[in-house]
Amino acid sequence: MATTAKFWNKLSAAQALKTVPRVVSSGQGAHLEIEGKSYLNFCSSHYLGFAEEPRLKQAAQAAIEKYGMGTGYRTLAGTHALHVELEREIAHFKGTEAAVCFSSAYAANASAVQTIMDKDDIVVSDQLNHASIIDAVRVAGVRNKFAYAHSDMSDLESKLAAASELQKKPKPNGEHPLILIITDGVFSMDGDLAPLPKIVELAKKYDALTMVDDAHGEGVLGKGGRGLVNHFGLEGEVDIEIGSLSKAFSVMGGFIAAKQPLIDCYLMGARQRLFSIALTIPDTAALLEAVTMLGESEHLVQKLWGNVDYLRKGFTDLGFDIGHSETPIIPVMLRDEDLARSFSAKLFEEGVFASAICFPMVPKGTARVRVIVSASFSKEDCDAGLAAFKKVSQELSG
Numbered sequence: 001m002a003t004t005a006k007f008w009n010k011l012s013a014a015q016a017l018k019t020v021p022r023v024v025s026s027g028q029g030a031h032l033e034i035e036g037k038s039y040l041n042f043c044s045s046h047y048l049g050f051a052e053e054p055r056l057k058q059a060a061q062a063a064i065e066k067y068g069m070g071t072g073y074r075t076l077a078g079t080h081a082l083h084v085e086l087e088r089e090i091a092h093f094k095g096t097e098a099a100v101c102f103s104s105a106y107a108a109n110a111s112a113v114q115t116i117m118d119k120d121d122i123v124v125s126d127q128l129n130h131a132s133i134i135d136a137v138r139v140a141g142v143r144n145k146f147a148y149a150h151s152d153m154s155d156l157e158s159k160l161a162a163a164s165e166l167q168k169k170p171k172p173n174g175e176h177p178l179i180l181i182i183t184d185g186v187f188s189m190d191g192d193l194a195p196l197p198k199i200v201e202l203a204k205k206y207d208a209l210t211m212v213d214d215a216h217g218e219g220v221l222g223k224g225g226r227g228l229v230n231h232f233g234l235e236g237e238v239d240i241e242i243g244s245l246s247k248a249f250s251v252m253g254g255f256i257a258a259k260q261p262l263i264d265c266y267l268m269g270a271r272q273r274l275f276s277i278a279l280t281i282p283d284t285a286a287l288l289e290a291v292t293m294l295g296e297s298e299h300l301v302q303k304l305w306g307n308v309d310y311l312r313k314g315f316t317d318l319g320f321d322i323g324h325s326e327t328p329i330i331p332v333m334l335r336d337e338d339l340a341r342s343f344s345a346k347l348f349e350e351g352v353f354a355s356a357i358c359f360p361m362v363p364k365g366t367a368r369v370r371v372i373v374s375a376s377f378s379k380e381d382c383d384a385g386l387a388a389f390k391k392v393s394q395e396l397s398g
């Protein structure tokens with residue numbers, strides 16, 4: 001059989017395993033409408049309720065009236081005054097010298113690594129890092145890769161010792177390879193934090209650069225949602241910070257925040273920026289409004305944490321094991337894969353949308369239903385969610 005025919009046959013066979021995502025016909029607030037019915041939204045990372053925030057909508061509408069829709073390629077005529085303002089405000093918010101935006105955090109991660117590392121440099125990466133970091137290291141073509149056991153600082157140190165040995169051998173151009181340590185800020189399956197103070201300390205000891213992907217930390221951790229680096233009081237100590245504008249910011253896009261010379265290097269060399277489109281006018285205007293709101297008041301971040309405390313206590317009082325989360329990501333541990341799947345399905349029947357997370361996303365025997373908390377939940381929403389978990393738990397054990 002021809003190779004192309006085999007390819008098409010293989011695709012047809014795989015269709016049996018096809019899963020179709022649920023189609024949402026409302027905005028992304030505390031409730032989602034799916035096939036005409038309303039569900040409590042326990043599974044989106046819209047931590048602050050910005051997806052339906054009137055001020056963001058108004059900012060986007062006003063900007064569309066004034067400037068239209070699209071922008072263009074940043075290095076040609078696509079750099080709009082709104083982009084420049086957004087980047088300045090993000091840097092100010094993060095407490096870094098400068099920032100540069102991309103159309104996603106996926107692209108920001110790829111740029112962050114690819115622009116400064118070549119195949120003879122060295123990456124030391126947490127084993128549980130997000131797929132976009134794994135792909136970033138791949139696209140950079142880095143051959144010297146070390147993965148350390150999740151948040152295990154003695155393993156990180158032994159990997160750094162090995163990296164140091166490797167660093168002694170110069171690259172073909174005579175320079176010694178750079179060592180870059182990369183970690184997620186918040187790990188999205190368990191909601192635990194990277195031990196950043198220790199990582200920074202080890203980076204200094206072994207002469208390595210540091211990169212933190214704070215996609216789930218921005219808008220959530222630190223003073224007024226400034227993120228993980230602020231949470232640990234480490235401003236100026238982390239070389240590269242990645243942020244997503246699609247999680248707490250509820251729009252789309254990503255950024256790199258860093259010292260000015262490094263941002264200049266990305267401005268000139270990042271292929272994901274040179275050869276891919278910039279954020280649109282409404283996205284940029286809405287994001288600018290979101291950063292402004294976070295700068296004005298800590299109210300939303302406090303509301304989020306009030307809901308986190310309330311739900312954590314609620315789940316614990318009901319006897320659920322909620323792991324060791326330190327963030328609004330609450331893993332309700334069920335362990336058994338089938339149980340987690342039927343639990344999620346029954347919750348859906350009760351009007352609660354919360355995903356089952358099973359192998360291979362998490363190790364076998366650690367299946368869970370993951371709840372993501374938002375500032376947009378009212379107390380009644382939280383109570384309704386807890387009541388549904390209680391009911392389903394009784395049904396499934398009875």
Ligand SMILES: *Cc1c(COP(=O)(O)O)cnc(C)c1O
Binds near residue numbers: 103130245
């Ligand atoms: C969601 C996520 C990303 C990707 O963000 P996008 O802006 O959607 O591309 C990257 N890193 C981490 C840790 C994430 O959770």
